Amino acid sequence: MTRYPNMEQVTGDFYTQNFEKGAREGSLILNMGPQHPSTHGVLRIILELDGEYILRCDPVLGYLHRMHEKMGESKTYRGFIPNMGRVDYGCPLPWNWAFVGAVEKLAGIEVPERAEYIRVITTEMNRITSHLLWWGAYILDLGAFTPIMYAFDEREWLLDLLQTPTGSRLTYSSFRVGGVGHDIDDKFIEGLKAFIPYFRSRLPMYKDLVTDNIILRKRVEDIGPMPLDMCRRYGATGPVIRGSGLAYDIRRAEPYGIYDRFDFEIPTQDTCCCMGRYKVRLAEFEQSLRILEQAVDQIPDGPIIMDKAPKPSWKPPKGEVYFAVEGARGKTSVYLVSDGTKSPYRVKLRAPGFSNLSLFAEAAQGTLLADAVAILGSLDLIIPEIDR
């Protein structure tokens, strides 16, 4: 006990004590977080270390838990949409879409053509901003400070553009049951048309500067293998599973909206390591740009919301419905039970990050502390989404 003279002061809370029960003698129990630079917000991970090797780890959630599911039970269908903007601050539009889509499916509502295109355009732009945020933050986790500034440069452009159709910069809640809240104008289309070639021209530079960097490659290649079977047991989706070689994308597997009209590929990497997930996300920039190009060309004129759009007092038919969309982090879905009144009887939000993070404990076992940071970052965590 000479090592920690005041050990009795540092007994830890319920979770630490629960974790300590299985600890090996002579190992070091370490709380990483909730305030730690690379846990991306207030995630806490209890680690058992032997030197710098991780024997065991256990994420502790709940520091950002806001009980959106309970809030849903007391809000109207329309009033719950802003909550969707706050579930995942990195990529809120798929959440918008998941909830609105579930309600539309339940009530059998058809969405006007132009609204569908606006949804696709804004969602794909949101996917790019989310991946840019991840990219910068991930490289920051690996110790390089500069790329996040470059990423934010591009992200800024997109955020400025997205202000018009969504009315905000971060917590978008612009979708409505039966359409979208705001139309896009010519200035927006022009800005987007200018952005696409510019961003495309930046991508080779990122590859040279960051992806091909020898230190980065050594840090992420063959780190954190997640074979397909492991992904299946944990229900991982999104870039995590595509980085393990499976082309599973809700936009193709379970087409929603008008995604079946666009020509795009589902990038995959079969290395299963952090580099695979990294490359998948970088390749998704290009695919999102392709969808954006096509959508901007095809967008028709017309109304942006259905006639007689639901009012706050609107009541859908009773029944249950499950609706999934492809968010930036994977399968984002909403399960809704309606009893035919103004507010849902039960809302269940399925966050992709929740399942992806539950994989971490197994993937990080036996790795070095620095590798655990690399694995954690490669899962692309947004804590508010996981805690909901």
Added chain:
Amino acid sequence: MKIPIELIRIVVALVAVMAWVGLNALLLVYCERKYAGHIQRRPGPFEVGPHGIIQPLIDGLKLMAKQLLMPDGADAILFWLAPILSMIPVLLLFLCIPYSPLLTGWEVNLGLLLILAFAGLNVLALLLAGWGSNNKWGLLGAARAVSQSVAYEIPLLLAVLAIAFQTGTLNLTEIVNGQGSWPWQWNIIVQPLAFLIYFTSILGETNRAPFDLPEAESELTAGFHTEYSSMGFGLFFMAEYANMVVVCSVATVLFLGGWKGPFFDGWWWFLAKTYVLLFVMIWLRWTYPRVRFDQLLNINWKWLLPLAVANLLGTAFLMKVFA
């Protein structure tokens, strides 16, 4: 009693050095933030003074104004000893750097040896800081600092030794005098490998990115100085910059011809060369990701050390052949 002139000179020099260290730290902080800003396509500090020029001064004032905090259960003596211990040896090192033939605080015959000896003390400060602060992150940082410093000191010494072999002296002034004014007369032309090894090792010795593992903030929050605030942190901070200046000055002396340069020899050449090297160190930090700890040690034991030994043996052999 007559006070020896040498003693007066040292005291005066010491005062001058303290001022110089402080000034250097301010200048380097400003440079680092400006460089970083421009590398990242932003202007850097811009608000305080023209182009943010007095930003570092305000930063320093802010640090001094903050409360000194010590965590519960920390070893008070070790905890406060550490930042002081990190600062004092560096001051001593500044004394014996020859900025120009006349501008040397303390002319020592074995100047090179003195610098190497005292530069190695810095790691003790990191150890005590990490251990004394009763923090597991600090402890991990200290453990990293030890193995890193033990590892990187060896190729550093071997690379320097090759120069000592070649010039046959440990006196810094004489080493500079052995080189000419023009770049092709500098030691770097004769000993390029030694220079590369030296430069890589000083990144490891001064804990600068990509080898900044003892304080790797994305892994160990802040490593050994997690618990330090106010001037405790400020001293570590200043010592880090002062150490950078020292190792770059030594590199200038050993490899880049010291104060000698085309047309007009003088201290301005010395400062210019030192600051170019410092700029490279800063540039590296804002460009590269951090290596992993086992990779760091692998680079040292599998590449730098054998190369340094080979370089030393080669130097000795050639000296024997051509002498």
Added chain:
Amino acid sequence: MMDKLFAGVRIRCLEKADYDKTGQKWSVFLAPNTLLKAVARLNDDGWFLEDVCAVDSVEGFLVLYHFDHWQKSGRLSLKVLVPHDDPRVPSISGMYQGALWHERETHDFHGIVFEGHPNLIPLLLPAEADFHPLVKDAKSRLPLKDLMVLGEVVSCEESIQALFPEEAEEAAAEQGGEEAEAEAES
């Protein structure tokens, strides 16, 4: 297709759901003691777990397991009805480790006990919370028949059938009423 998959497992009710309406292709009512067997079949067939959640109703907690498949498109939901006073379900975390957290979350929200779960401690709620936020009070609980409709029933036990009395007509009547109401409002 489902008959073959679940051959030999006692199923309380198997229905083919309306995908366009509910987003689910199959919905299967199970008794708690046959759950593990059914999940094992799904595991062998390569399904993955989307989530686990529960719905509070008059008849008890309806624990839902949503499964999906990478190749075969279609969602399958397993439904287990457990009574309020003794909500116990076997844990499927042995086969699907992803369920570890989903089950802990459901335990937090509804107080359902997953037997055999290695570490059923609070996940999202603070450790000292002694309430289950999604459990409804007796007044606002609704019977299952007001919450969901049975689709095309393949096979069904009496006990489940009894929960959805005169399913078809009632649903149709209610839906017509709703639509008329909505129109009137807008």
Added chain:
Amino acid sequence: MELMAKISFVIYALIILGGGLVAVTSQSLVRALVGLISTLLGVAGMYMLLATPFMAFMQILIYVGAVAVIVFFAVMLTRADEGGEEADPAPIRQSLGSLAAVAAVGGVLSWVLLTKPVQGLKVPVEVAVEELGKGLMESYFVAFELISVILLVAMSGAVLLAWERRVKK
């Protein structure tokens, strides 16, 4: 100059003694190590007084910079049990024994020095590094090489110990 030298000698001696006392008496191993380091630094100062800066710098470079750091590493690797044998205060017999050992060595040394004083120099003369090197490589070659044999033995011992521990694991 004479007075300055005497004052310095007293200061260095105090540093050495104080460090030694801290090293022996302190409860915490790391504090003991700090004491040891201050002793080593004091000894380096003594070398400076003897006009052998080379020895002084080497002392700092090797003992303070390297050996002390390695000792620290060893401290971090050791685990002290609460109920270990070091936990109890040493028995009086042991203290007396160590005192006797110190007295014996000190007595013999001071007896030798007092009865057969070394022919010392009044003012120390600085020896050039080159001469030192020549001395080690020519006149005292065998002694110098024998020292490296000791190092070799120590190293193989360390390897052997590490090996046994790993096999046990």
